[in-house]
Amino acid sequence: MSAAVSDAVLPRQPSFFTRLLGAPGAVIGTVVIVVVLGLAAFAPYLAPYDWNATSQCRRLAPLSAEHWFGCDLFGRDIFSRVIYGARFSLAMGLTTVAISLVFGALLGIVIAYGGGKVDRIGARVIDAMLCFPPIILAILIVAVLGVGLVNAALAVGISGIPRFARITRAATLTLVARDFVESARAVGATHTRIVLRHLLPNLAPILIVIATLDLGSAVLFTATLSFLGLGAQPPTPEWGAMLNAGREYVRYAPWTMIFPGLALFLTVMAVNLVGDRLSLILDPRQRDRS
Amino acid sequence: MSARAILGRLLGVIPTLLITWTFVFGAMRLVPGDPVLLMLQGTPISDSAMEAARAKLGVDRPLVVQYASFLANAAVGDFGDSFRSRQPVTKLIAAEFPKTLELALGGFLVGVVLGTTLGVMAGVRPNGWVDTLCMTTALVGLSLPSFWIGMILIQVFATQLGWVPVLGSGWDALILPSITVGLFLAGGLARLTRNSIIEVMGQDYIRTARAKGLTTVRVVAKHAMRNAMIPPLTLLGIQFALLIGGAVVTETVFARPGIGKLLVQAVLEKDFPVVQGIVVLTTGVYVLINVLIDIAYGIIDPRVQE
Numbered sequence: 001m002s003a004a005v006s007d008a009v010l011p012r013q014p015s016f017f018t019r020l021l022g023a024p025g026a027v028i029g030t031v032v033i034v035v036v037l038g039l040a041a042f043a044p045y046l047a048p049y050d051w052n053a054t055s056q057c058r059r060l061a062p063l064s065a066e067h068w069f070g071c072d073l074f075g076r077d078i079f080s081r082v083i084y085g086a087r088f089s090l091a092m093g094l095t096t097v098a099i100s101l102v103f104g105a106l107l108g109i110v111i112a113y114g115g116g117k118v119d120r121i122g123a124r125v126i127d128a129m130l131c132f133p134p135i136i137l138a139i140l141i142v143a144v145l146g147v148g149l150v151n152a153a154l155a156v157g158i159s160g161i162p163r164f165a166r167i168t169r170a171a172t173l174t175l176v177a178r179d180f181v182e183s184a185r186a187v188g189a190t191h192t193r194i195v196l197r198h199l200l201p202n203l204a205p206i207l208i209v210i211a212t213l214d215l216g217s218a219v220l221f222t223a224t225l226s227f228l229g230l231g232a233q234p235p236t237p238e239w240g241a242m243l244n245a246g247r248e249y250v251r252y253a254p255w256t257m258i259f260p261g262l263a264l265f266l267t268v269m270a271v272n273l274v275g276d277r278l279s280l281i282l283d284p285r286q287r288d289r290s
Numbered sequence: 291m292s293a294r295a296i297l298g299r300l301l302g303v304i305p306t307l308l309i310t311w312t313f314v315f316g317a318m319r320l321v322p323g324d325p326v327l328l329m330l331q332g333t334p335i336s337d338s339a340m341e342a343a344r345a346k347l348g349v350d351r352p353l354v355v356q357y358a359s360f361l362a363n364a365a366v367g368d369f370g371d372s373f374r375s376r377q378p379v380t381k382l383i384a385a386e387f388p389k390t391l392e393l394a395l396g397g398f399l400v401g402v403v404l405g406t407t408l409g410v411m412a413g414v415r416p417n418g419w420v421d422t423l424c425m426t427t428a429l430v431g432l433s434l435p436s437f438w439i440g441m442i443l444i445q446v447f448a449t450q451l452g453w454v455p456v457l458g459s460g461w462d463a464l465i466l467p468s469i470t471v472g473l474f475l476a477g478g479l480a481r482l483t484r485n486s487i488i489e490v491m492g493q494d495y496i497r498t499a500r501a502k503g504l505t506t507v508r509v510v511a512k513h514a515m516r517n518a519m520i521p522p523l524t525l526l527g528i529q530f531a532l533l534i535g536g537a538v539v540t541e542t543v544f545a546r547p548g549i550g551k552l553l554v555q556a557v558l559e560k561d562f563p564v565v566q567g568i569v570v571l572t573t574g575v576y577v578l579i580n581v582l583i584d585i586a587y588g589i590i591d592p593r594v595q596e
Contacts, residue, residue: 025426128309131577133531135538136553136569143557143565144317220435224539227437228554243437247543254445261438269433276429 019281020274029273036267039086047080051237060253070255072246074235078255081237082263088238089267092153093219099157100218101211104164105203109195111165112172123169129162138221142230149238152231156221164210171206175199205282212275216268223264239264296585303581308361310573315360318566325349328560329373369567374559379567382552390548393471393540394533396464400472401479401529404431408476409483409522414510416488424480431477436536440470440543456544467544471536475529482522490518524587527580534572 014022021027039046049056054074057064061071069078111122132140141155175181176199184194225231226240234245239260246256321328326335326343335343344350347370348359363369369379405428412424443466448456455463490496491514499513538550545551549568556564 124305125309128306129313131306131310131573131580132313132569133534133572133576135531135535136572139538139553139557140314140317140565140569143560143562144320147558216433220433223435224437224535227435228539228542229558230554240435240437243435243441247441250441250445251449257438257441261435261441264435265433265438268435269429272429272433 016281020277023277025273026277029270029277032266032270033090033274036086036090036270039083040090043084043087047077047083049077049080051081051084052076052235060249060256062253063255069259070253072242072253072256073249076235078242078259081242082239082259084237085239085242085260085263086267088149088232088236089219089223089264090271092149092222092238093215093271095153096157096160096218096222097211097215099154100160100164100214101207103158104161105168105207107161107165108168108170109172109199109203112169112176113191113195113199115176119169119173126162126165126169130166132159132162134159134163134221135224138225139228139230142225147230147233149226149232149236152222152225156218156225160214160218163214164207167210168203168207171203172199175202209279209282212271212278216272216275219271220264220268295588299581299585303577306577307574310577311361311364311570312357314566314569314573315357318562319353321562325562328562331373331560364570367571369570370563372556372564373561374556374564379563382564383549383567383571386547386549386552389546390537390541390550392464393467393537393546393548394530396468397471397475397533397536397540398529400468401475401533402526404472405476405479406483406519406522408480410487410510410515410518412480413484413487413518414491414506414514416484421484425484428477428480428484431473431480433477434473436470436474436539437543439473440466440540443469444544467540467546470540470543471533474536475532478532479522479525479529482525483518486518486521487514490514493517520587524583527576527583530576530579534576 021030043051054076056077057067057071057075059071059073059075061067061075063070067077067079069082072078072081107122107126111119111126114122129137137159138152138155141158142151145151145154181194181198184198189198222231223238223240226238227244229244232238232241234241242260243257243264246253246260250257324344325347326340326349329343329347341350348356351359367380371378372382375382408424408428412421412428415421444456447453447466454465456466457463487510496509496513499509504512534550537548538553540546541548541551542554549572552564553568555561556568
């Protein structure tokens with residue numbers, strides 16, 4: 001994205017973190033992520049009120065010294081709820097990306113390593129599954145599993161599997177053709193060993209890049225399902241669900257939607273900033289572009 | 291692209307649709323509970339009436355027969371009746387579809403104009419301040435929860451300023467929803483366009499154009515844009531998925547009728563025929579659009595053969 005530190009002019013390869021934090025965007029992103037993680041970890045100590053205690057204040061009370069972000073329809077302190085909401089956003093995003101990554105990568109490797117008919121059929125099925133717009137696929141899965149926070153995370157995770165499988169397959173195909181895989185096979189390595197010791201370490205950088213680039217949209221996606229009423233249910237202080245609950249009263253109490261949305265936006269933006277930077281460092285093809 | 295190749299592409303759609311529809315059929319059979327009981331929603335029913343209802347829905351037949359009839363019906367656009375309104379699903383979808391199309395086109399327009407502008411401005415002078423500004427804007431577009439920005443737009447431009455109505459069927463009621471849908475699309479498109487422009491600007495023919503003494507604007511508009519826009523435009527088929535996603539959310543935010551709102555409502559009410567119908571339809575449209583773009587690409591760009 002922004003001016004990258006040129007590796008060539010530096011006398012020594014700087015450490016990974018020095019390079020990661022080599023752009024102002026990435027520094028801001030990292031700070032925000034650390035803050036969100038801190039909020040999530042220490043929510044009980046940081047939140048001035050109980051996130052679920054009603055009648056803390058007048059219904060839909062505006063911002064005040066006691067209630068920084070105002071109050072919601074049930075007289076709950078929005079500031080406290082936003083702090084607790086931090087526990088859902090990144091955790092949900094990481095869970096969904098982990099599901100997509102693990103199963104997608106496994107599928108991609110198996111298909112590409114299997115080769116021949118396995119690869120032909122597998123690739124066809126993956127391509128077909130990619131024809132589901134992700135949100136439609138996720139909603140279909142929620143429809144089957146039932147509405148709820150865990151099911152929404154599962155749905156978003158599953159809907160990402162074809163995408164990860166396709167990228168892993170393509171990357172594995174180029175690896176399988178390389179000499180070191182051939183030599184491993186020649187010395188009698190088992191399939192499991194080849195996959196775990198030779199293919200996976202070589203796939204790791206690209207998988208990490210895709211996973212980080214995906215994390216932002218995964219956080220957004222799960223919050224979207226909650227907003228639609230298909231994910232986290234009231235009174236859970238999940239940001240998307242809070243926005244959904246505040247929807248009817250926006251006119252009279254805009255603070256019910258401004259702060260949870262802002263928290264969500266900043267988190268996603270931070271993850272995207274760091275993800276962009278990380279992909280720039282890890283992916284050699286990306287490095288040339290900037 | 292020869293007629294033969296075009297026909298091949300079109301026929302290639304069939305196995306794809308078969309796989310996606312099989313997945314939908316399988317998913318729907320995994321729904322816990324008897325379809326008749328789901329349809330009745332707790333209303334008591336006698337055993338004989340239950341049998342009759344099962345026969346009417348066709349769920350008493352062997353799975354293979356059900357599968358075959360599902361595929362046959364899906365191919366002609368028959369998805370049975372809604373559990374709630376008891377109206378044919380096709381009729382419900384047909385009534386809402388134009389509304390969603392309208393929104394998708396509006397969002398598409400905003401997204402393409404905004405995305406291309408940002409991308410070109412950023413790509414012409416990479417790593418300058420304009421680039422940083424444009425790409426930060428694009429990242430903001432990608433990171434903004436569309437439901438949140440939608441609510442803010444309503445609050446500011448409809449409620450406070452009163453410039454546009456929130457509801458209504460006029461074109462002015464379409465402005466804010468289109469921006470909401472378009473912003474997300476613009477972010478991704480801006481990034482693609484930027485990369486593409488940077489690549490093209492390094493080509494020899496651009497240097498030639500510059501050497502002729504043409505202004506930067508003319509070089510970009512006349513020479514670079516044509517070739518640079520091909521990669522982002524081919525990805526517009528994939529962007530259609532984002533438009534659908536954007537429409538689902540935006541319709542809920544703006545309380546606009548449409549396919550997305552119908553779908554979310556159907557999931558919440560466990561109205562499975564409607565869910566099934568919409569999923570089959572959207573995947574079908576998505577696949578078809580992508581094939582058409584693929585074919586158009588082959589015709590426009592002679593370098594692409596097969």
